Amino acid sequence: MNAALAAGCAYVDGQYVPIAEARIPLLDMGFSRSDCTYDVVAVWQGGFFRLDAHLDRFDRSCACLQLAPPVGRDEVARILHECVGRSGLRDAYVEMIATRGVPNAGERDPRRITNRFYAYAIPYVWIANLDQQAKGLHLAIARNVERISPRAVDPTVKNFHWGDLVRGLFEAYDRAADNAVLVDANGFITEGPGFNVFACYRGQLVTPAEGVLHGITRQTVLELAAAEGITVRVGRVEPEMLREASEIFLTSTAGGLMPVTLLDGQAVGTGEPGAMTLRLRERYWDAHRGGQWVTPVHYPGG
Template structure:
């Protein structure tokens, strides 16, 4: 037997007999589970070539999903908006996410569900004819910014890159059209800020890369009502404001209002509620998150740790 065949047979035996390593996370692609390192999609799929994907992300903390029903419902709305159709039902998606957590054994995790456009027959260009499929994965939880920046507050800047207009791309359906968001993050890095916030073409605040934006002026919290993702964490912040009797408004927020606000905070699955301490170099609240922002943040985590909107992971799934 030649050396080439021996080496390849040895590789095949190793691949068949080795114990899967789930410690870095777990993946599910088109009906199959696998360690996250083995989760891959074809480079010829339109999901990759055209950014033709909708997705959602739910967090797990201390073995408990947060608002899983809301995330799955939004994921289904996003699929419907962009005309995706997959075989898995919502309950089957729920079971898949639980099994990913069981396989990985993670206690704190970032759990994504993606619907991808595959390929159509050779020579066919229409997405109507392309196959759709589900990809999900669970990896260790990571926050929008590290803990030290959470404590001192995010340094934010207003980007010169406008948000893609709603008439072109519906941001309420969570999607992979991140060209504007990515360019704005390069700009923020060049200007020494942690994150940018993007405006619409009329100069009103929309959102940042992966988070919703809130202002606090004279004790009143406000957040934009258009051309941004209607975040699940955003809804949580609104619920907390109602519980704490903090006045709250959902409406247009101008860039002038943002820059002149008493406080600013953001909300994201990747960290919950996080305060802002600078906007375009202007220092807020002695260079720390403001008191209302911190109260909302503290309440968010107190409620989560007490089981608010929680669904314990079924680690017994095999």
């Protein structure tokens, strides 16, 4: 094990390097036009969670943006195993990125640029860690910013266009909240920075259908809820439905299911993490301990 890689290992230009040394060209249009896509898969206790689903989505995202990264699906999987394996991390946040690449001098046509691929593994990232989850999050519904429309940037193609989400975060902080969820131009709930949102409303679980990433954690919750006999309605979610909800939780690869106990300063339900949230959260982490969704990481000498 290389100690310099324990804080994270990145794949850049065919080399595996410590995360602190990982750099991309200043002129990569993945930066200068945010012309790129990415995906994040978790490693938990030495196993990737739903690796195939993340690779499928990454492939689809690349195709939607007319990006052809220099490595195919199997090679991407191999690189992700290498990044985690070389870092030695048992619980990791693993990202793959395809960018438009570096144009030749004066070139502005994205069709004429060789696309690039980057990846890295760092210690598992929590939007809210287990201590914060015990108390529950304080979520704000952003008032001063709306989510980028799907007619401008497709939210189902995972992207770094976070300007609206970061504005929402600053607004949440100004209002003493931990995080923000944004509404669309019609005032319907969409998503927040890196997460989908669910509510228990009149005994049913609800989550937005449109204007959001089709999160793998979101999908996992839909499947776990079905197995638990919980009715889920995927459709339009109005802010009023969140205000009347008995439970709210966020879903993300960076933290799983995270209970929300305050919404715009008002208690959600009893003000404690709800029973349905805790049950689904337990099922979610159970599913990480083995079974069809877990792919053991190839650790060196392992």
